Amino acid sequence: MKFVNEYRDPELGKKLLERIHRRSRKRARLMEFCGGHTVAIFKHGLRQLLPDNIEMLSGPGCPVCVTASADLDKAIALGRLPDVIITSFGDMVRVPGSRSSLQQAKAEGADVRIVYSAQDALAIARDNPEKSVIFIGIGFETTAPTIAASILQAEQEKLDNYYVLSLHKVCPPIMKAILDMGEVNLNGIICPGHVSTIIGSHPYQFIADEYKIACAVSGFEPLDILLAVDRLVEQIESGQPKVEIAYRRGVKPEGNVPAIRLLETVFEAGEANWRGIGAVPASGLQVKSQYEKYDAAKNFKIDPGPTLEPEGCICGSILRGVSTPRDCGLFGGTCTPEHPVGPCMVSSEGSCASYYHYGDSHGR
Ligand code: SF4
Structure with a gap:
């Protein structure tokens, strides 16, 4: 399978691992920011193959996981309004909010539909002009440009029944917030691959400059991740933290400029509420006032009630x-x-x- 097999080559993997074992002397705590990396690391058994002095931690890069219960409650309350169709990515519907989930709301009569893209939600809006169709916008900088495009398309088509509840998050401010909390002493960060295809590698420079933490942007195949770990080990052992791209087939230092422009046309930075972290300034994307007729947060009156966290869940x-x-x-x-x-x-x-x-x- 082209573009997959060559990044799973066992011989190359063995060589990279030998190099990591040979060079790695200091104790190093690395965080993979992205949930996609967590899955790949576990699926390919990479943790077990790394030297014992390298500790791997998972970070906050799973968009479903970081969506706060209070925001889920808003989505569920919107779904219970009359003549509303909620459209959402699949995983979101099963996440428990304070008292219910979108799945439970659907079982109780709410019109909740799973979609694979904002384009699917737009199609539902076209087919149901008598209903208000609300897309639950979650995700990081990776998905936000496509949601921005859906709002521009709704405007172009003069669709007046399409809305987005923007729960989007952006990565660099939450990385800074976690480092400022000082709870985890990190030596290196595996920076998110998909997000970096949009924002590039420049936005992580402050991590190396101000916090002296090594950074490597990684793809999602085992060799990508081993290469990123190799780059981090090199930086840590030499005491010279910087930002390296270990995913050159997907990421440029400057990112995807047209996608960034698209995102900035429709959204602006605003405070976002993160599960387990709380409100972090400028870590979310809000719909600009120019497009507020598509902003579900501004166009529907709801009372989601007090927020409760799942008991015993950490x-x-x-x-x-x-x-x-x-x-x-x-x-x-x-x-x-x-x-x-x-x-x-x-x-x-x-x-x-x-x-x-x-x-x-x-x-x-
Ligand atoms: S209850 Fe525990 S195991 Fe379940 S999701 Fe929460 S932290 Fe994870």
Whole structure:
């Protein structure tokens, strides 16, 4: 399979691992920011292959997982309004909010539909002019340009029944927030691959300059990740942190300029609420006032009620890198992928789901 097999070549993998083992002397704590990396690392058993002095932590890069219960409650309350169709990516509908989930709201009569893109949601709006169609916009800089394009298209088509509830998040401010909290002492960060195809590698420069932490942007195949770890080890051992791209087939330093322009046409930076972290300034994307007729947050009156967190769930501290799923008393017992208590077990990119499906008995 072109563009896959060559990044899973066992001989090249062995050579990279030998080099990592040969060079790595210092204790190093690395965080993979992105949930896609967490899945790939577990699926290919990479943690077990790395030297014992390298510790891997998962970060807050799973968009479903970081969506706060209060925001989920808003989506559920919108779904309970008359003549509303909620459209959402699949994983979101199963995530429990304070008292319910979108899936439960659907079972109780709400019109909740799973879509694969904002274009699907637009099509539903076209087909149902008598209904208000609300797209639950989650994700990072990767998905936001396509949602921005859907709003521009709705404007072009003069669709007046399409709305977006923008729960989008952006990565660099949350990386800064986690580093400023000082709960995890990191030596290196595997920077997100998909996000970086949009924003490039420049926005991470402050991590190397101000926090003296090594950075490498990685793709999602095993050789991509091993190359990123190799680059981080090199920087850590030499004491020269910088930002390297170990995913050159997907990422340019300046990113995807037309996609950034598209995103900035429709959205502007605003405060976002992160599960387990709270409100972080400029870490979200809000619909600009110029496009507010498409902003679900501004056009519907709802009362989502008080926010409750799932009892016993420690997703928040897992997303900050402070705990691992093995620290949760509910892991694998009360909480499983079939009966998830928190979002990290629901999402296919969640740490708890990765540990459950691929982790070994030592929790690595
Ligand atoms: S195992 Fe379940 S309850 Fe525990 S942190 Fe993960 S999602 Fe939450």
